[in-house]
Amino acid sequence: MPDTFVKPRTRPRLKTERPKLHKVILVNDDFTPREFVVRVLKAEFRMTADQAYKVMITAHRRGVCVVAVYAKDIAETKATRATDAGRAAGFPLLFTTEPEE
Numbered sequence: 001m002p003d004t005f006v007k008p009r010t011r012p013r014l015k016t017e018r019p020k021l022h023k024v025i026l027v028n029d030d031f032t033p034r035e036f037v038v039r040v041l042k043a044e045f046r047m048t049a050d051q052a053y054k055v056m057i058t059a060h061r062r063g064v065c066v067v068a069v070y071a072k073d074i075a076e077t078k079a080t081r082a083t084d085a086g087r088a089a090g091f092p093l094l095f096t097t098e099p100e101e
């Protein structure tokens with residue numbers, strides 16, 4: 001066999017890795033009004049007023065709160081849009097993403 005020959009894989013892969021989901025995380029700050037955070041959560045993440053309030057107040061008290069999980073590109077798009085909504089209104093509101101374990 002010439003040494004450039006690559007032996008084809010004969011055994012099927014045992015595991016098909018599912019793409020990881022990514023968390024969207026809301027980060028607290030001292031400047032963005034609570035009502036504004038709630039409004040962005042409702043608009044961008046389709047939350048009820050009740051759900052949005054609970055996420056906002058958790059981030060306010062603990063520093064961060066997981067908002068939702070999505071496929072990577074969707075998580076990043078939503079985090080960017082939500083962060084941009086804050087910036088457009090002059091607030092330092094921040095949403096980040098990170099892969100789930």
Ligand code: TYC
Nearest residue numbers: 027028029032033034059060
């Ligand atoms: N801490 C802000 C305030 O007291 C409210 C707030 C909550 C801001 C959560 C950001 O992610 C946040 N006005």
